[in-house]
Amino acid sequence: MKTNNGKESTEKIKVQDTLLALHHQTNTIGIVQGVDLNGELIVDVSKESYKNGLRFDRGDDRFLEIYSTFYHQLKNPDEFSFFKVTEFEAEQTVKDLQHYIDTASDDEKEKLNEYSVSIDKVEAQKEYIARTQKERYQYDVEQVDWKMMSQIGLTKEKLESMGALESLLKGYKTSMLIPVKIDLGTVVVILDARLSLKVNEVGKLETRIHPIRKECDFTKPFFGHQFSQGDQKKLLEIGNMGRVVELIHPITGEVIPSLVSRDKLTNDLVPLRVDLVRIPLVIKGVTLDELQKKTLKEGKPLYIENMLSRRGTLFNATVQFNTDKRYVEFLFPRNISNLNLDSNLSFKKDVPATFRGKKLRSWQVEKLNKGEVAYIDGLVDRKGKKYQGYLRFDKRVGKFEFSFKNVWRENLKNKKSGIRRGLNL
Structure with a gap:
């Protein structure tokens, strides 16, 4: 669109819809005014009706509610069928539809119902959205104490623009640190913190502030649990303690089997009851068996093979449940190496029966279990081309290592050669 000075305008034209009404008794079509x-x-x-008709912004989520309200205001809504068209098409559609009605048989007129706005479908859609919205969010936006939020420098609009409101309403902590204003009377402090919502003892939804801690405090008991050196190491290096511990409720004294993870943004320690741990049935295309689900529910890391990436390629990785994130996370290689320091962590250490779709022979499994290298052939790549190579199994992480050449033999030769030179043999 060009403006008066001939320059291109970047303003988008808003497309609006309007309603046409077919009166069943008179067989006349018109534009709804109200x-x-x-x-x-x-x-x-x-x-003039084309200019003054009832209009809705195209794609407006409120259309279902507006149409439902409009329909139920009518004394005799059953006398009409309604059709939604764009405002640009309204005038011509009225003419075309009127011509169709004038010449159509009763059966042909019935077919128009396929194109009309059905109140039954609208109400069903409204109910579905309301139900899924309720399942999706743990709290309603109206429950939030916005007056308290304003005291720490936050508003609904600000949280929305930061992408933080949705996670709060779902019952999670914000995924990012948020600048929070703390008024101490004589001085105002701005600090970065994560936020969460929680219902207090009197049933009121309150905002919780989780500021950054310099470090985790392992000197004091955590709900009755004293962290071992191994616990501390895993929490600091990996983020997950990796085992079920019994925590004591500070008020009721109830002993609660729980998992513990560290909030990597704030250094908070986050407990979660085991009965609230939800393990997915499928991770990246791999259906978990009962043993794998049990392993994850106990907080242990699990090595999974042949998962499907977004690019459609297969990959292997170690996963573990994180109580702070409330889901199963992928562990990065640097964290996996830290996991290997503790032999009590339960990886899938047995040699799998297959590699890249090919069943291993008993002698290959035997060599791999001993930590030796096994030759393998008959492998097929994605293009259908056969290839072969050498295989080794790292029991520390439960992972295959493959090489087209036996690189481990070369490494062993070089190592022996270095030893000879060092001994002057």
Whole structure:
């Protein structure tokens, strides 16, 4: 679109929809103008009606609610069928539809119902959205104490623009650190913190502030649990303690089997009852068996093979449940190496029966179990081409290592050669 000075305008034209009404008794089509105080539909067929008709922004999520309200205001809504069209098409559609009605048989007129706005479908869609919205969010936005939020320098609009409001309403902590204003009377402090919502003892939803801690405090008991050196090491290096511990509720004294992870943004220690741990049935295309689900529910790391990436390629990785994130996370290689320091962590250490779709022979499994290198052939790549190579199994992480050449033999030769030179043999 060009402006008066000939320059291109970047302003987008908003497309709006309007409603057409077909009166079943008179077989006339008109543009809906509204509803009068008596519940009678106001329909106009004059040329001016195209400018003054009832309009909705295209794609407006509120259409279902607006249409439902409009429909139920009518005294006799069953006397009409309604059709939604764009404002640009309204005038011509009225003419075309009227011509169709004038010449159509009763059966052909019935077919128009396929294109009309059905109140039953609208109500069903409204109910579905309301139900899924309720399942999706743990809290309603109206429950939030926005007055308290304003005292720490935050508003609904600000949290929305930061992408933080949705995670709060879902019952999670914000995924990012948020600048929070703390007014101490004589001085105002701005600090970075994560936020969460929680219902307090009197049933009121309150905002919780999780500031950054310099380090985790392992000197004091954590809900009755004293962290071992191994616990501390895993929490600091990996982020997950990796085992179930019994925590004591500070008020009721109830002993609660729980998992513990570290919030890597704030250094908070985050407990979660084991009965609230939810393990997915499928991870990246791999259906978990009962043993794998049990392993993850106990907080242990699990090595999974042949998962499907977004690019459609297969990959292997170690996963573990994180109580702070409330889901199973992928562990990075640097964290996996830290896991190997503790032999009590339960990886899948047995040699799998297959490698890249080919069943291993008993002698290959035997060599791999001994930590030796096994030759393997008959492998097929994605293009259908056969290839072969050498295989080794690292029991520390439960992972195959493959090489087209026996690089481990070369490394062993070089190592022996270095030993000879060092001994002057």
